[in-house]
Amino acid sequence: MTSESEEKMISKNSVDSPYVEEGNTGGNVGGNGPLKKGPWTSSEDAILIEYVTKHGEGNWNAVQKHSGLARCGKSCRLRWANHLRPDLKKGAFTPEEEHRIIELHVKMGNKWARMAAELPGRTDNEIKNYWNTRIKRRQRAGLPIYPPDICMQALNENQHNENMDNFSSGDIRHSDFLCMNVFETPQFNGIELNRQLYSPALLDIPANSLLDIPTSSLLVEGLDSSYPSKSLLSSMHPSKRPRGPESIFSGITASSCGVLPVGNQYPNDGSMRIVQSFGFSSAYDHDSISNHALSSSLIPGSHAITNGNPSSSEPTWAMKLELPSLQTQIGSWGSPYSPLPSLESVDTLIQSPLTEHTQSCSLSPRNSGLLDAVLYESQTKKNSKDSCQPTSPASTVPVDVLDTSSHELHETEWEAYGDPISPFGHSSSSVFSEYTPMSGNSLDELPSVxxxxxxxxxxxxxxxxxxxxxxxxxxxxxxxxxxxxxxxxxxxxxxxxxxxxxxxxxxxxxxxxxxxxxxxxxxxxxxxxxxxxxxxxx
DNA sequence: AAACCATTCAACCGCACCCAG
DNA sequence: TCTGGGTGCGGTTGAATGGTT
Structure with missing residues (x-):
């Protein structure tokens, strides 16, 4: 909300605030009465400003005692930090800031406070709201949350940090892992975890099999409270929970970018086969490409794998950011030979890499990742939708089509899969939250198997x-x-x-x-x- | 004009961390 | 070592607002 609108609200509240009726004289100062909730009034703001000016920040619980403001300390702190601080930058985010936010989110995940620290004058709440809004917009547009260029950039940074920080610390958590680099970079710790997972010595499964399983999947996806056996993390003691999404999230970024080597994903070892849960880099895998159903059925979040009953009312491109739906769609995680639930949804998934519009999209300003670019991207898709009618199943996808530079692949993959299945959309902690089903298939409403x-x-x-x-x-x-x-x-x-x-x-x-x-x-x-x-x- | 719907954002809530006693 | 207060953080909520039918 802009400062103007805020002022409106404040003035409005000061005039006819319903909170006046809550026993607060003037709607603001309640003395020792019950603490007030709801919007702040200008007079309350004035009191708080005066108090902070006098006493400085901190000791927020004392505000009520000393100033008579009928607000709890937390509320005061929040109000000050988000609205009254003199160094706050009001107004909409600039394109530079938007770009920065995206970059930071790639690195940090939902670490709003840390992101805010990188954006002077901006608050965590502001960034959080912006991001959530952005997510929704991109959801609607069926676009990837993270532009590939930023993804690549983050990855490059990570690789740089990786080189710089290798063996720089000895996190005890990793002591049990053999041949593991210990990264203490704040970002992309998930890569580290992925690497751990990649070790064939650790898991009696082909190392490559896990290569593309986002760490978030390992640590988060099965962790929904609705998950029958109680998820790992949800049952973990809070102190044991990996705090912060970066550790899990970033693995997605790295592996899903297809930058990490993707080798033989499906060795014929007769044992359990595991493919990347997000199906992202599977598209790079020739074997998987030839397996037409695989590349499509594994794409999470798509209708193709959700319930077999894609909403016909939903625009194809506006694929809902439903979860990869481990809880809700068993089949979606299963065999690539599963019957395809919907041609439409499958088409949605496979059309883009082959279509003209995709190529044109790569030249679009979408790479900026900014909202205007998003809108452009969305518009482009809409315009091209008709001309991009899928005509061939994925099995007909020429392998060499996909055998391009990774960046191009990103472009096409992102275009093809759209936001819902974009692994980058799954910042670890937000894998679920960001993809809260917009339709009935709430995770909390997990139907019986x-x-x-x-x-x-x-x-x-x-x-x-x-x-x-x-x-x-x-x-x-x-x-x-x-x-x-x-x-x-x-x-x-x-x-x-x-x-x-x-x-x-x-x-x-x-x-x-x-x-x-x-x-x-x-x-x-x-x-x-x-x-x-x-x-x-x- | 009214009803409805979608979006935005301020604020709240619960949890976790930190630190002093 | 334990405890409680203070603080920070992230997720969620609900009111306000704007747009559409």
Whole structure:
């Protein structure tokens, strides 16, 4: 809200504030009465300003005592920090600031306060609101949250920092990992984690298999409170929770940018196959490309993988930023051979890399990532939508089309997948929050496994004895934990070893919990157990 | 003009951290 | 080492506002 509008509100409140009726004389000063809530009035502001001028910032709880302001200390601090501070910069964000915010978010995730520290005169609240607004706009536009150039830039910075900071510290958390670089860079710690995960020595699965599993998936996606077996993190002691999204988020950035080497993603080892959960770099993988369903069905957030019933009322491009829906769409994480729920949604996913508009888009100002560019991008998509009607399934995608520079790939991938599945849209902590389903499939309304539309998909896939590709990292964990199979037990052991230092004992607890519930597919690991059964059957 | 809907943003809430006692 | 107060942070809410039907 601008300062003008704020003034309006304040003046309005000072005139007919409903809070006057709350027993606050003048609507402002309540003395020892009940603390007032709601919008601040100008007189309250004046009191607070006067107080801070006299006594300086801090000791906010004393404000009420000494000034008689009927506001709690927190409220005073917030008001001062967000509105009354003299060094505040009012007004809309400049393009430079917007660009900076995007950059910072790439690096930091939802660390609004830290971002605010990088933007003089701006508050965390302001940035947070801006970002959320931006997310929504891009959601509606079906655009990636992070422009590829910024992504690349952040990655480059990270690589630089990586070089600079290698072995610079010895975070004990990593002591159990072999051959691991210890980065203490504030950003992209997720890369570090990913690297840990990549170690074949740690996980009895092909290292590449995990390469593209965003760390957020490993640590966050399965962690929704609605997740049957209680997620790892949600059950973790708060102090053990990875604090701050950067550690998880950035892994997404790196791997999903396709910058990290993507090798043979699907080795024919007959064991559990894991593909990148976000399906992002799978598009770079020729094998996966040839597997037409894979590249599309793995793309999270898309209707193609959500419930098989894409809303026809939704514009194709305005793909909802629904979660990769591990909770809500079992099938979406399952076999790439799953029946495609919707041509339309699949088309949405596959059309762009091949279409003319994509190329033209790469020349658009969208790279700025700024809102005007977003609008431009959106408009471009709308304009080109008709001319970009998908005519060929992904299987017909010539491999060489995708075999371009990574940056171009980003462009096309982003265009193709749009925001919902943009891994960059999943800043770790916001993987869920940012993708709060806009439609009915709320995570909190997780239907039973059996009632999930996607469930049949996976089951059917299992019945065909096709190659099960469990892209879900949490499936990996859950199935490893619950599987009575020897190998899986080994997996569990390895996983526990791998994650234990990171997640603490709760991992073990969780896995035990999963173990106990494994016999009851509908409980504990729930759908994952079902998936496991399906896999066993297969 | 009214109703409805979408968007924005200030403010609140709960949690976690820090630090002094 | 424990405890409680102060503070900071991130997520969420709800009122205000603007746009559309």
């Amino acid at each position: 059996e009632t999930m539309p996607g469930f049949k998909v996976k089951e059917a896939a299992a019945d065909t004895k096709t190659q099960m590709i469990f892209s879900r990292p949490d499936f990996l964990l859950a199935s490893s934990c619950s599987c009575p199979n020897k190998d899986a037990t080994k997996d569990y052991s390895l996983l526990k070893d791998a994650f234990g230092p990171l997640l603490g004992d709760d991992l073990g607890k969780d896995c035990k919990q999963i173990d106990t519930s494994a016999s009851s597919p509908a409980q504990g690991c729930g759908h994952d157990s079902r998936a496991w059964n399906a896999m066993s059957t297969a």
